[in-house]
Amino acid sequence: MAGVTGAIFGFLWWQGQIKRLAGYCQETWVELQKCTWPTVEELKGSTALIFIMIALLGVFVVVTDLVLNAIFFHH
Numbered sequence: 001m002a003g004v005t006g007a008i009f010g011f012l013w014w015q016g017q018i019k020r021l022a023g024y025c026q027e028t029w030v031e032l033q034k035c036t037w038p039t040v041e042e043l044k045g046s047t048a049l050i051f052i053m054i055a056l057l058g059v060f061v062v063v064t065d066l067v068l069n070a071i072f073f074h075h
Contacts (some may be wrong), residue, residue, distance in 0.1 A: 012018050038046065 009018075
C-alpha cells in the first residue's frame, strides 16, 4: 500500500501537480487573510435569526398544508 501511495505521489510530483496544489493553498491562505470574520456576538445574533426564520417557515408550511388539506380533501 505504501508503495502505491509513494508511486502516485512521485508521479504527481513529476507532473508538477504537487507544486500547483501548494500554490493554490498559499493563494487561498492569502485571500482568507483579507476576509473580515464576524465577532462572537454577531455570530450568535445571526444564528438566532436563522433559528427563528426556520421556525417561522416550518409554521407556515404546516398551516398551509392544513388549509390546503381542508380545502381539497374535506368531504
